[in-house]
Amino acid sequence: MLLRHTTDNIIDRKALTVNPAKTCQPVGAMYAALGIRGCLPHSHGSQGCCAYHRSALTRHYKDPIMATSSSFTEGASVFGGQANLLESIQNIFAMYDPEIIAVHTTCLSEVIGDDMKQIINKAKTEGKIPAGKTVIHTNTPSFKGSHVTGFSNMTTGMVQYFSENTGDRENRVNIIPGFVEPSDMAEIKRIAAEMGVQIVMFPDTSGVVNSPMDGKFHMYPKGGATSAEIKSSGDSSFTIALGSLASTQAARALDSKCKVPFEVLNLPIGLRATDAFVDLLRKKGGVQVPEAIMTERGQLLDVMTDMHQYFYMKKAALMGDPDQLLSIVEFLTDLDMKISCVVTGTPAGTKFEKSIKEMAGGDTVVKSGATADTYYFHQLIKKDKPDIIFGNTYCKYIARDEDIPLVRICFPIYDRVGHQYFPLTGYKGGLRLMEKILNELLDRQDRDAAEESFELVM
């Protein structure tokens, strides 16, 4: 109801965010940390932050997300969080016995200015970290960036703590998958295996946040990249970083630390972006693209041509995470859809805005950063009346108010399942995305069809 008061009179705002189109950095850092086997994410701040981050991930994945907190109270706010973190580390190893604790900061510990490296070293010298166990960290000040930045920072922390160049270069490709679903990570691994390319992927949340129900509780599910695998990334011959915002920083850190060259690609969502990924994997792995992958590509192309008339000139409005948006916009333009507007709360820079406009055309409204919020997105939708909306769960309010179909993408998706198990990446993922779009468009067509044009067969 409240959203009905949104007007289409857009006033340029510099200082006010209304319903942000992003979540905070530690959510992404916590998610990335879950992609290390035997790792317990730890939130260095108050319990409220940790509870929110856990709950956001639990609601999105429908799996209990484990994480601990330094439990700041007034004392820590005044005297700093060192004592809390030292005690936490000792308690966590004693009670939960993880292999690794991955600490991320919060707004409060960042404002205090806790020196995380120094505290972790102190824990080491005081014998609070048992032999063979590791504590890593990253800084995630949430007054800037977003969950995507947090994911990027924690992945970079993995490189800084684990990756090593032993001098034995291996014919192996590192893949940094970006902030995608566990299903996407599994699909990327499947494509590499199908092609016969040896890879190390980190982080890898497949088998962790979408683990099967077997009647028992597993504090540390079987999935995730092992610390040995991440360590070995320093000896790989090449790194493919998928998604510029989420993966470039870690790939660059790996290059400067271990001299592993890298290339950044768009997330392999849709035909062209998947082609680019498969082609680079082929070149760097020194393999041929197998028949099975070519068949998947052909099937995607087949449905694209068969159903083209339903996509043609349909107008789309998109809100979500920048790496996903770039690839999805490219795919939608390949389907001959029109792009009305693209909005992301993650500060994505002018390069992002330029890339979208190059793909979608100069008339497309593109905005990123704090004032590119859900309210602004709604105003743009009111103005331009798209045929279909792409966005996270929060867009359902706009979709209902404006009576426009919604395809759920990006984070968070609280009110549907499927994203955990069915990928959007790869050729098969492209098929799934197309199916989702077609279902929405055709359901709408059926709903609005006059009696005489209500067709049984398309």
Ligand code: SF4
């Ligand atoms: S924005 Fe800052 S204070 Fe709020 S939940 Fe995130 S880390 Fe905590």
